[in-house]
Amino acid sequence: MLQDFRPVGSAILDWNIGESIKWFKALFYLVEVVEALEFPRRVVLNFSVIVGVLRNKGEDVRIVRELEAKAKIATTTINAFEVYYGAFKSRDSKRNLVAVKGFLSNC
Numbered sequence: 001m002l003q004d005f006r007p008v009g010s011a012i013l014d015w016n017i018g019e020s021i022k023w024f025k026a027l028f029y030l031v032e033v034v035e036a037l038e039f040p041r042r043v044v045l046n047f048s049v050i051v052g053v054l055r056n057k058g059e060d061v062r063i064v065r066e067l068e069a070k071a072k073i074a075t076t077t078i079n080a081f082e083v084y085y086g087a088f089k090s091r092d093s094k095r096n097l098v099a100v101k102g103f104l105s106n107c
Contacts, residue, residue, distance in 0.1 A: 042072045045107070047079045051086070054099055075107045 045064065052060025067073060083104070087096035 040071055042074050043067045045073060045075045045079070047082050050075060050079060050083050050103065054083070054096075054103060073107050075104065080104055080107075 049060050049064065053064050064073065083100050084097070087093060087100045090096045
């Protein structure tokens with residue numbers, strides 16, 4: 001009975017270097033794919049973050065700078081309209097419209 005016992009570790013005797021290399025290449029490819037998927041290529045900013053950046057709020061500015069270093073910044077046409085509308089209705093509309101146009105030209 002003990003002679004018929006084959007421990008799991010003895011499977012190493014059936015090891016094939018070609019198969020192992022193929023598996024390692026596949027594993028490294030999967031690691032590259034996962035690393036590429038960890039952070040998106042484009043990040044869509046919402047209205048409150050855009051307003052925070054335009055008002056120079058520290059946390060929003062820091063977040064956007066970090067995102068710009070890793071991905072392309074984007075927004076929606078609805079958000080762009082809302083920000084333009086808010087700038088147009090503000091007291092200092094000329095200055096605010098220029099700031100909005102400058103910020104959105106990078107999105």
